Amino acid sequence: MNGADLLCETLLANDVDVCFANPGTSEMHFVAALDRRPRMRCVLGLFEGVVTGAADGYARMTGRPAATLLHLGPGLANGLANLHNARRAASPVVNIVGDHASHHLALDAPLTSDIESLARPMSHWVHRIGSAGAIGEDTARAIEAARAEPGRIATLILPADAAWNAVAGVAVPKARPRPPASPDPARVARAAQALRSGGETVILLSGKALRAGPLATAGRIARATGARLMAQQSNARIERGAGRVAVERVPYRVDQALAAFAPVGRVILVGARAPVAFFAYPGKPGGMLPPACEVIAMTTEDDDLALAVEMLAGALDLPRDLDAGAARRGEAALPRGALTPEAIARALARLMPENAIVCDESVTSGRDFFRHTEGAAPHDFLQLSGGAIGVGLPLALGAAIACPDRKVVLLQADGSGMYTLQALWTQAREAADVVTIVFANRRYAILHAELRAVGAGAAGRNAGRMLDLDDPELDWVRLAGGMGVEAARAETAEAFADLLAAALARRGPFLIEAVLQGGDRG
């Protein structure tokens, strides 16, 4: 047994049994060790952003870390943007980053780089394995670090010699459980007191407080106290749809968010932080709450949020039979005519199957989805959590691997979809049950709006050259076909609804290029 074998054994002994991978020469002993362990499911991404984004999607749906396998500093670098998103989503991930053998580093061979410096900004925990004998304990510690509540990024650097050196008589360690912390009853009592005292109050929920159970409890609290339930603008996962308690989200636009909070005198944070603007703008505040707004942080970062919501309900002594106010099943009509984002939202509201997983990287085009699907079939809603575009296709892949019996629907903007389009190939290879809807507006629509917002007016030649994708037009049907994913184009609402119904009725990946009409391209 060598160090790589011990690494694999430790992963498997701790239920890390999916490895999203793009290996290279320095990881070849690890690849050979994986080859000896068919229990590990190895999923190849043709680019590391696919690897890390898939690990994020897998973690969001299972609550467990997958391993990633990355090739030295540049391989890690390619995966960093989606690790940034995973970190913001509080997804547990265990990255295995191969490096040169320890004695080779001083030679500064071409692929040498400072892996620690690259890893730290997107990792909560970084460790370089010192020797083959330490691999088991180091791996167990990495898994513990990843499992820490609410979910962390652990990056383990694996020197090639640690992988290839022999180990003997070393036990395969178990990672210690990392249960969430119990919320502080005093904080809960303070929140309860605030809720009893009335006034315009928002309960801002995040993380695991956005699952159906805690939301139902939060709905009862809201009904009893008159508080409003809100979620951050971007959330790792919300359980929503018919039968679930709906939450509104903090608006993306600064002016809208300020207006939403203007009358609010008190915000109770449950897993959330006080809302801030996504970007800064001249003359506008960064914080979205009015200066006089009282902020009550009811939980700490590693608290059990579901328990916190239950404790709050208990402290309020709610009537047992109070209705939570869950959303009722809507009866959306199929859209007709022009293919607009709203038409797509309405078709989805009508056609989505029970228990779908909806991944959203539609940026501007998908904003209609949320409001149209409150009464749709119950579903999970996974968003771009860290703002680093390119998560959609990999996220959907990882969710499909996590939940093979559920249909995944991906709302994908064209500009951000191009970042990690390689994920389509892995979707085809793994027969991932994903319907991808590409919102083809042929531009970075959000940036056109931002350009207008800075007072620069309409885009001239240089700005247009940087914000438009229409010269040449991307052909997503061919791109998908080139990677083995069946695809078709829709240019009307009727054609879209027909394609969507057909795609949802079959299994395996399918892509619909939804060509948006002129008026809805911005």
Add this chain to the structure above:
Amino acid sequence: MNGADLLCETLLANDVDVCFANPGTSEMHFVAALDRRPRMRCVLGLFEGVVTGAADGYARMTGRPAATLLHLGPGLANGLANLHNARRAASPVVNIVGDHASHHLALDAPLTSDIESLARPMSHWVHRIGSAGAIGEDTARAIEAARAEPGRIATLILPADAAWNAVAGVAVPKARPRPPASPDPARVARAAQALRSGGETVILLSGKALRAGPLATAGRIARATGARLMAQQSNARIERGAGRVAVERVPYRVDQALAAFAPVGRVILVGARAPVAFFAYPGKPGGMLPPACEVIAMTTEDDDLALAVEMLAGALDLPRDLDAGAARRGEAALPRGALTPEAIARALARLMPENAIVCDESVTSGRDFFRHTEGAAPHDFLQLSGGAIGVGLPLALGAAIACPDRKVVLLQADGSGMYTLQALWTQAREAADVVTIVFANRRYAILHAELRAVGAGAAGRNAGRMLDLDDPELDWVRLAGGMGVEAARAETAEAFADLLAAALARRGPFLIEAVLQGGDRG
């Protein structure tokens, strides 16, 4: 005028007039400033690896830095792998990385990250702009840093408020010239003395010593002294082909490199470092020179290498009429039959036009090219310099933008081509005159060899799932077509040669998917 205007003015005043870009909201004032300056050529990449790889190709062919425009930490992260390659190629690049406004950072908005930690491993120089008023001087310093011999990566972090705040009465500064250092005559004399003393000697050339002029002089030195001329395994740019003095390269495989240097008693380094193995292997040395080999470093890092070679020739007092031993024009026959890497090399040797730029990211499949094209039409040969795959398509794009009157030929492995295939779209948009040859072997062939080398034998299921690209097969004709690049597939040598001739005879991007035959897929 705001800070962003001053930044643009400073770039243009210092002949940085191409900006490879993928901007976001935090860079919108910079985009607006670029929009007011049509002299700046803005080239959009649909992924940041395209942006930085193109800047590398541009720098290798012009010797001048382009600017890149990247969106916060994740945008930089996406470009790091090709910055790693650019750094190893000693390409000058000025990265402009947008960040949140200074006062916004403490809010830890979703896209916030530690940009400096991400930038440092792949940058020689990193600086965060402190205020709008400092932008001119900071930009000039960044350009100076990038221009330092032999070429450096300078990363300038641009807070949004520095871009949008007004500046008045600030002059547009000129970057000071950074001429290369003059080689130390004592070092040159020592090298000359060593060459006169005989024995098996290698002159290992790198960087600008691999241009036609210094190579001709080095050829005369070699003829007079019996020394062998060699280049590193991977080189940023070699001027080669008929009429130029040929160099052999250090072999990639450790055993072959050790054998090549076994009889060598002395190595004279001209811009190069002592050769090391690309990767470490159990029981094999990392350095490729025999223990007793004398190493003479004739130059320092910032020396004028062309001058150093001239000084060496002068110190040796070579006869004026000594022939340099340049390669003679070969008369390659067109290949027939099976489509193999060798057939592709022979077709290129026959059909390449004068003065082509050949970019090579063919990994295993392209190794035949080098030996078959010593007597081909003179051309520049640009390699994957840092081992971070995904440089090929962007590098060719950047070279085409640098040299619009020259034909660019790209030798592209399929696995590495998938890393940054988005570059095809920019090739189409910019009508880049690039013929891309995809060596479609449907696998990471190099890794199959490495897996055998670690004694793991043939790939089993898990290893095969990580090293093969054949399920499903990639269809490069559709992928290229999806991004607006004409493409066709060749499965025989004759068909390939016909397609190549046709592609070379027209202008603009064209892709040939060369489907390699079974025996030549590894």
